[in-house]
Amino acid sequence: MTDPVAPQGPVALSGVGVSTGTGYGPALRLSRAAPIPAEGESHTGDADAETAAARAALEGTAAELTERGERAGREAQEVLEAQALMARDPGLAADVERRIAGGASAARAVHDAFVGYRALLSEAGAFFAARVADLDDVRDRVVATLMGLPVPGVPHSDVPFVLLAHDLAPADTALLDPDLVLAFVTVEGGPTSHTAILARSLGLPAVVACAGSNLIAEHTPVLVDGATGEVAVRPDPQQVERAKARAAVRAEAAARSTGPGRTCDGHPVPLLANIGGPQDLPAALELGAEGVGLYRSEFLFLDRADAPAHDEQVAAYRAVLEAFPGAKVVVRTLDSGADKPLAFLPPRAPEPNPALGERGLRMMRRHPEILRAQLAALADAHRDTEADLHVMAPMVTDVEDAEWFAAEAAAAGLATAGVMVEVPAAALRAARLTDAAAFFSIGTNDLTQYACAADREAGSLSRFQDSWQPGVLELVAMTARAAREAERSCGVCGEAAADPFLACVLVGMGVDSLSMGATALPLVRAALAASSLAQCRAAAEAALAARGAAEAKQAARDALPGVTALGV
Amino acid sequence: MAERRVKIESKVGLHARPASLFVKAASAFDGDVHVAKGDAAPVSAKSILGVMSLGAKHGDEIVVTAEGEGAEALLDTLAEIANAD
Known part of the structure; x- marks a missing residue:
């Protein structure tokens, strides 16, 4: 690779595009290196x-x-x-x-x-x-x-910039002004990393696992294509023009798309929003969400000394239910674990690998009083609202898990209890889970991490952290088939649903609703409207037949000309 | 010197937002303001780090003392903050 620091000519880098869109502007770097003055350093006498x-x-x-x-x-x-x-x-x-x-x-x-x-x-x-x-x-x-060193953290700027980082943690980005960021480029991270999720939730283009991006000098102009993963350092003007034209086509397609989700031949696919709380409702409503496919209720519980009281929970749930009268609202019960600890529970032995630890439903089975309080608050909140409340449990592994959760939900008076399919064992046994689960919702991020044995945050594994991996697609297809045979609904609420091509592939495999960060809704709606159900099925078949993730994606692209024409 | 025993009703204890409000109110006062919990040495109520180091939780009792003009009114305000939700 040419030294990208050299101040002449364009340099092409490439990584994994994880959030579509194009960003062009000066690069600034997020630095997390803490400055440490020398031990025992003394002053000169004044x-x-x-x-x-x-x-x-x-x-x-x-x-x-x-x-x-x-x-x-x-x-x-x-x-x-x-x-x-x-x-x-x-x-x-x-x-x-x-x-x-x-x-x-x-x-x-x-x-x-x-x-x-x-x-x-x-x-x-x-x-x-x-x-x-x-x-x-x-x-x-x-x-x-x-x-006299640069202050660590998000760079301070008055003009929009491309944010370069080793990787991004949720804490780094809490203070980020989305209006000032044009794109993210990170050295680490995969398609399911925090960077990717954040970028998609903000509607910002992002490229992760981009080797060499750590060498880009600050203030150098950079062009980022979040669809292809290309990062052009000091691009020539024609390159920037072409990228802008593509972005304009895409923005126009998104703006044109309205109404409920459906393929061009009328096959309905409800498009739902993933939300963290009532604060995400305005965007979901404005962008045409037909309901909520994933309400991450854990945000109400994290970073506080006591569990939220009944009334506080009821208020937060009711605000969401009231926003969607007559529509489906799927609440995921508290999903906590060593990576998202709860301060009000007794400290637990450290887990060397939290992703494989006591999290989600596993933790609730140890502390059932917390789950029962949450289900009671949900039942109260649901009273006098017209929303179609669904509750689902995270990290369900076997039928016994699903039965335990269904019994708890029934005891609280909640009729529709389903399970998230994110543990491969649950996908493999989907046909047996249908008795205890009213519906399935596939969490593709964790399903991918577990099925491909690839840590979500490790940049060197990005080839495997990809929901396009045929092994992951196979598990999704298997789950959707089991649901259809038992007349259960099967949605996807992972990041895969936000990818316009993958969304069509999921529909082709029989997934019947798609839930995503609200900003992804218009483009996915446009992608569905540009494809027939037969094309979606052909794309699914082609992707399942592929030898790897990249080939699966390319095969699906070839089968979905209408989506390609949207400039995605 | 004015003194007040306050039982903390704030759900989060003397942390986060209540701690910030508590320290801001105390800092606006001219005289000395101290707060103590249990047998530990009192800390300045104008120090957020001192106040947080008390580790005062919901249901704990703290003792607030203030010296100077308007001390009683200040203690009213501080008690109100410790009790608010």
């Missing part, structure tokens, strides 16, 4: 000047955090204001001054004072991991300022 520098850095950081909070609003503002209070903490300032008087440099004094508080707060017990991360973030900002 303690007053050193103290003044420390105070200025603390106050400057506090002011910036406050200002960013005002721009962000809502929950992000509360977090940022709490961080500003940390930077302005009088106890911390006194500790810093004491350390400087003892000879420490400003940077070292600030670093050590924060580390001292970190230990103190960790001991206090009721201090959540998220707040420790907030405190560390303030420390890194102040120390970086004092050391």
Whole structure:
């Protein structure tokens, strides 16, 4: 590969396109490297000047955090204001001054004072991991300022930019202003990584597992094609024009698509929204969701000291049910595990591999009181609303799991209880699960991770983290077939449903509803409207016959000319 | 010196939003404001890190003391924040 840092001519990089769209603009990098001043670093003798520098850095950081909070609003503002209070903490300032008087440099004094508080707060017990991360973030900002280094975290910019990163964690992106980001490019990550999910939920183009992107110099113009995975560094003007023209065709197709989801020959496929809570309703309604296919109820439970009370749960569920009178609303019961711990449950032994640990329904079977409280709140919320409430359990493995959940739901007075199919064993036994499950919803992200034995976040495995893997498609087809034979509905609520080509393939395999982040709805609607059911079936057959993920995708593309013409 | 025993009714304890509001209200006061839980040494109520280090949860009792003009009114405000949801 040519050195992309060299300031001449275009350079072509490529990765895995995980969120369609085109972004062009200057590159800025998210850095997570925490600046650490040398152990025992001392100042030159002017303690007053050193103290003044420390105070200025603390106050400057506090002011910036406050200002960013005002721009962000809502929950992000509360977090940022709490961080500003940390930077302005009088106890911390006194500790810093004491350390400087003892000879420490400003940077070292600030670093050590924060580390001292970190230990103190960790001991206090009721201090959540998220707040420790907030405190560390303030420390890194102040120390970086004092050391003259770039401040870690999301880059600050007044103009839109392409965000480069090693990978993205949910915490990195909470403060991201989507209006200022043109595209994501990461070195790590696969099609089911957090980066990919976030990009699709924001409707931003993204390329992951892009080798060499760590060498792109900041401020270099970059063209990102989230459909093909191409990343052009310093592209020539014609290249940018072509990409823009393609994006325009796609945007026009999306804008034209309205009404319920159906193929061009009238086969209906309800298009539903994946939501995290009532805050996602406006986008879902505006973009024409015909219901909710996945309500991730865990967001109500994470990062808090106590379980949400009955009334609070009822209010959150009712807001969603009331938004969709007469329509299907599928609520996934609490999906928690070592990767999404609950502060109000007793700490558990660390799991070396949380993905294979006690999560989802497995955890609820250990703490049934939490599930029962949630089901009771759902039943209360459903009363007096006209929505068609479905509840489903995550991480169901066998018939016994499904029966246990169905019995709990029935005891709470909930008639329609189904299961998520994301453990390969459940897909393989789908025909036997139909007695205990009123419906199936296939979670393709985890199903892919488990079926292909490929960690969702490991960039080097991106070939296997792809729902186009024929082995994954086979499991989906098997589940859809079992559902059809037992007259059960079978939807897909994983990221696969948001891919316009894969959406058609899923329909061709017999999947009868598709649920996705709301921003993906218009293009998927347009893709279905551009294809016949026979074409979808042919595409499914061609994909299932392929030797690998790339071949499956290409075969489906060839079978779906109407979707290709949309500029996807 | 004014003193107040407050049982924390806030569901999240003296954390997150209640902690921020508590510290902001205390910081706006001219005199000294301290808060203690149990036998531990009191901390400045103007220090968010100090207040959070108390680890005060829902149902815990804290003792707030303030010295200066308007101390009683300040304690009213702080008690209200610790009790709000």
